[in-house]
Amino acid sequence: MTAYLLKRLAIALVTLVLASMVVFAVLEIIPGDPARLMLGLNASAEQVELLRNQMGLDAPLATRYLHWAGGLLSLDFGRSYTYSVPVIDLVRERVVVSLPLALIALALSTVIAIPVGLFSASRRGRAGDTIAMGAAQLGVAVPNFWFALMLIYLFAVWLRLVPAGGFPGWSAGVWPALKSLVLPAIALALPQAAILARVTRSALIEVLHEDYIRTARAKGLPYRAVLWRHALRNAMIPVLTILGLQFAFLLAGTIIVENVFYLPGLGRLVFQAITQRDLIVVESVVMLLVAAVIAVNLLVDLSYAVVDPRLRSRQ
Amino acid sequence: MTLHIDMSEENLAGILAKAFRNRSFLAGFAITALVAAVAIVSFFWTPFDVTRLIIANKTQGPSLAHWFGTDHFGRDILSMIMVGARNSIAVALVAVGIGMGIGVPLGTFAAARGGFVDEALMRLNDLVFAFPALLSAIMITAIFGPGAVNAIIAIGIFNIPVFARVARAGALAIWPREFILAARAAGKGRTLITLEHVLPNIVTLLLVQGTIQFALGILAEAGLSYVGLGTQPPMPSWGRMLFDAQTRMVAAPWMALFPGMAIAVTVLGLNLLGDGIADILDPKSRRQR
Numbered sequence: 247m248t249a250y251l252l253k254r255l256a257i258a259l260v261t262l263v264l265a266s267m268v269v270f271a272v273l274e275i276i277p278g279d280p281a282r283l284m285l286g287l288n289a290s291a292e293q294v295e296l297l298r299n300q301m302g303l304d305a306p307l308a309t310r311y312l313h314w315a316g317g318l319l320s321l322d323f324g325r326s327y328t329y330s331v332p333v334i335d336l337v338r339e340r341v342v343v344s345l346p347l348a349l350i351a352l353a354l355s356t357v358i359a360i361p362v363g364l365f366s367a368s369r370r371g372r373a374g375d376t377i378a379m380g381a382a383q384l385g386v387a388v389p390n391f392w393f394a395l396m397l398i399y400l401f402a403v404w405l406r407l408v409p410a411g412g413f414p415g416w417s418a419g420v421w422p423a424l425k426s427l428v429l430p431a432i433a434l435a436l437p438q439a440a441i442l443a444r445v446t447r448s449a450l451i452e453v454l455h456e457d458y459i460r461t462a463r464a465k466g467l468p469y470r471a472v473l474w475r476h477a478l479r480n481a482m483i484p485v486l487t488i489l490g491l492q493f494a495f496l497l498a499g500t501i502i503v504e505n506v507f508y509l510p511g512l513g514r515l516v517f518q519a520i521t522q523r524d525l526i527v528v529e530s531v532v533m534l535l536v537a538a539v540i541a542v543n544l545l546v547d548l549s550y551a552v553v554d555p556r557l558r559s560r561q
Numbered sequence: 562m563t564l565h566i567d568m569s570e571e572n573l574a575g576i577l578a579k580a581f582r583n584r585s586f587l588a589g590f591a592i593t594a595l596v597a598a599v600a601i602v603s604f605f606w607t608p609f610d611v612t613r614l615i616i617a618n619k620t621q622g623p624s625l626a627h628w629f630g631t632d633h634f635g636r637d638i639l640s641m642i643m644v645g646a647r648n649s650i651a652v653a654l655v656a657v658g659i660g661m662g663i664g665v666p667l668g669t670f671a672a673a674r675g676g677f678v679d680e681a682l683m684r685l686n687d688l689v690f691a692f693p694a695l696l697s698a699i700m701i702t703a704i705f706g707p708g709a710v711n712a713i714i715a716i717g718i719f720n721i722p723v724f725a726r727v728a729r730a731g732a733l734a735i736w737p738r739e740f741i742l743a744a745r746a747a748g749k750g751r752t753l754i755t756l757e758h759v760l761p762n763i764v765t766l767l768l769v770q771g772t773i774q775f776a777l778g779i780l781a782e783a784g785l786s787y788v789g790l791g792t793q794p795p796m797p798s799w800g801r802m803l804f805d806a807q808t809r810m811v812a813a814p815w816m817a818l819f820p821g822m823a824i825a826v827t828v829l830g831l832n833l834l835g836d837g838i839a840d841i842l843d844p845k846s847r848r849q850r
Contacts, residue, residue, distance in 0.1 A: 393821075
């Protein structure tokens, strides 16, 4: 168990360090000098040189990487080139939109997918299963930003139940803020729910063939109890794996969906920063997202040990 | 040798018979063939010229002349969807080609070598997986300039670890088999064994994964074009059409409806096709995503 945990932890850390090097290197080779960009075309060579020096841009590559990576660890991401405020402030403002959005979407997709998967697996091959899996096929195929547009048309333009876009901020009250996250969350959750339902179904079907399921039925346990207590638990490993992967999809998905709904979240921040060549913001947000993905995958690895006792007993 | 050929012919007939009974395969094949046909036809003929702007015809609803209506420049949406199909297919196909072309050799090599090489390649895979694909694709296209070619590269890069992983897992399952042992006893090297015995046995897996990645590639291209980083106007693309439609949702909802349906139908067709192939060739194989 400890060896397993340590190995996963080590892999996560190595991946994180390598990822930071990749992000740093990619943004290093981009054409365009941030100092010149900030000062505009009329600046003299001396002015640019002075600013480069102030920003630490003239230091050797390795020094700059270590400085940047060290800053990340202490949550000091540097200052935004375009906004001239610390990046961490920008992130703090935006994360309160993106994180709730991703979490609501993840919860929504799980709440829809697991029961649908259970329903389909227990009625394998019958009409209910065919209809549910047909709907899931459709859900996987629909691009989330198009689904978002259709939702806007239906619920915001036509029925006028929720705002079509924008975010009032949490200071405007929890309910108005949540209301503006409802449609984006549904748009993000639908394709994920469809994938998760398919995985849950096939994992359950695999498990339902096992001997211990027959034993549980033979000793008189009702089908429902077998399904929920024995089958679902044993089908959890693939389901958890997909849930972990989906978190990465959701984070990336927010970039586009936030653009559809004009939500001031991390996705919109990174997108604007890219177009404004605000590299320090791009670096920081991408690193944050990558760190989040690595952390979630580590959590998934650890949760295997909780779900599967065999992993625990293995020394 | 003769026996070998006989067997494969028998298999082929059996496979075809199964294919004709598999609803998923038939539906997927029909839809995919239709989309491909539409794309091919668009090279020679479209109902209207997609490069001619007729402002007098702008944002007309669906009619007999314009089945799917017209856009804000008076262009026929059906014609644009036809040309857009070409574009989506090309981007996704090349991206899958990049992923397979690099990923499969890497994965089979890792499986054949094992040990340190395998471990190193898999850690590299973990690294690429840590970057949300769409985020990185947006970064790559934003940095190296928007456009279809950079979109292909960006999507292709993220197909590499997917195919490497599938090829490795498939190859690892083949290596302990007896016919591999026989080939080794006959003095064949790892490369030759991989080419002659491992690859033919993992083709199904790769084909199924190929259809999945093809479908994901079409979604990714649409996403990139929607945020303005993929295919550039005046070349019509499904994602770009949705972007143009967004600000005109109230006045011209058909501008958003039909391109989105084109994407959904294409992706649905490919996914059904993949499911069908998996069912027919290997009932036990589970689709990975």
